[in-house]
Amino acid sequence: KGSLLLTFHRFEEALNFAQQLQKEYPQDPSIYGALTDANVELGNYKEALDAVQTMVDLRPTMESYARVSYVRSLYGDSAGAIEAMGIAARIVDPREKEAQAWCLVHLGDEHFKIGQFAEAEKQYDLALQVFPNYHFALAGKGHTRAAVGDFENAVNLFTQAQNKIPLTETVIALGDIYTKSGKTEEAKKQYDLAEFIEQKLGDASDQRRLALLWADHDVKLDAALDIATREHAKRKDIFTADILAWNLYKKGDFQAAKKIINEAMRLKTKDARIFYHAGMIEKGLGNKKGAAEFLQKALQTNPSFDILQADKARQALQELK
Template sequence: MNRSNQVPLLNRILIVLPVIALGLVGGTFAARYLELDSQNDSYDVESAAQVTTRNRTDDMIAAQQARLKRNPNDGQAYTNLAVAFLQKMRETGDPSYYTKADGLLHRALELNPNDFSAISALGSLALARHQFREALDWGERARALNPANAHNYGVIGDAQMELGLYAEAVQSFQTMVNRRPDLSSYARISYARELHGDLEGAIQAMRQAVEAGGPNAENTNWTRVQLGHLYFEQGQYAAAEKEYQAALNDFPDYPYALAGLGTLAAARRDYATAISYYTRVVNTLPLPQFVIALGDIYASAGQPDQAAQQYALVQVEEKLYAANGVDQDAEMALFNADHHRDLPEALQRARAAYARRPSITVADTLAWTLYQTGNYDEAQQMMMQALRLGTRNALMHYHAGMIAYQLGQREPAITFLDQALRLNPRFSLLYADHAQKLLSELRQGQ
């Protein structure tokens, strides 16, 4: 894409902000852009280009380990190996690679405290661990060393998004796309538009990300899957399926594409097919959001014992993630609120998460946890924070509708529930049917 194509994209975001001043099975739309950092041009390009498939990641690890054996003071090799470990985490879901990468990057800084590659990679690592204030610090430190590097602005903008600094994040993304219009910057523009309620614009930008392509098939097809998710969130199931299938055709057995197809099958109540897809996913990449999704599908299919097994695995995984420095408070609070597990602790964790990470998605999590614990007035106050950007997300509107219903606000409840179902009639395995039933009852005056 040439530079001239970028101006309208950014203008659309910047026009929205002054005016305005999670919803897939087993996951939230906030997770989308936090996996963009495999394309960091601050790394050793020749070496990093080798990380294109699962097998080549292992080759990259072996090559950098051999390089360090020859020269234990090779700072770039430490960074390259850390980047390979981050890719390995992406492929396996094993968070211990975060700890390994952290040690390697700090070793690189011991050799050179101003090592831009290591500092930049530490920003990406902090994002992956949901340590957003630290990510912002690393990103700003990297920018001070190399202000021309586009990736810095992606890390900074990502952190600002999760810290609720939306105007600042948009400015960071604008700088990023102006400096380097590519898959990573287009995808971030898509996410910013999505949060501000411009779903059509989000699709346009994500399609440009797909067309721009990444340095390897995984990057490109990850973006294609995100495009499918955007279609799904608008109830455009055939379009979503087309994108998921295209990703799978281009990158066979790709877990994110399989999960997308599993989500569609579950939305169509084809639970056997959904279980088949998600079982393949979890066997390959047992990320918590996929394990939760499989549990929810089992529950919907009338298999509570199998669902309980998946939910128990989530608890085990949460401990493993915490041991490797990953902040899961918001995610676990939402899981427990959705599944009525240890609600007092869920509320405590949601409050703690919002104190550290005052984004609209965590505001939604806190609002829903307050709702589940009977704190309806405070839940509505927090829900107003969650919706302050004009986000058009079916699950968030369902939450708002349920809170209004419990407060006896019939008309707002009808409005929010209607908006949720108009956006995506099958927005949630847990809640879509209930939303339809309650909306019908409210309209009949029951």
């Protein structure tokens, strides 16, 4: 029930449900996993940290170490996140091929976040050896290929991943490569498909993906801001704050955007996209020094953090010189 509530974005209910179970079964590690997940989604990071520590103390399994990795990543501890996910990948039951591949993909993701593309690709390749045609690994490798400018192979990998399971992120990534290559018709089909997928997901849809997509492409900005504002009222996690700040920036409300982007940076997460948004907001406010610092930080963290936006960060930095 708890995981279903999370799937349908009923985070407060998921948290309440896990808290009730905790009272009845205080020694059950899976309950602390549910507490971690719900608190992370709601932006209750201190509570998430406490829950995951209890979980790993009770039972140091793949599930607990994977969560330790995610929480460390949120707190800006990339080395610690990589270490914990590496442990998760090593201690998972070798018969559980998909679980092992899942860990390797997330290990690759942690490397990718900080611009370590070769190491990231190595993990995605290992995941594909363990569990061939795994769509998350295909998409991950697509991102590493795009990051080094190998768009032909990136398109191939994203297309394979999309044909397996058309996830919104993969669909948008393929659209972005088409946009970058000047194939506007193909790109539009991808973005339309992304909207269609989120619509079909109903209550399980993560509307924030559309709010980010529309803001990035300067379309449907009123609808995007409505989604971001509504989501931020429900949850105070850093990624929702980031998307709201970006939408406020796109509507020209730089002061409000700055206040919200500070929320998104409160854990010192090493997230190039958040730094990029912070830099653009400072640029909008006319603070050239602060803008340049954040834009440089974004590109130092990951010079290919986004197929389209990383180029815009470089362009904005040039304009500030």
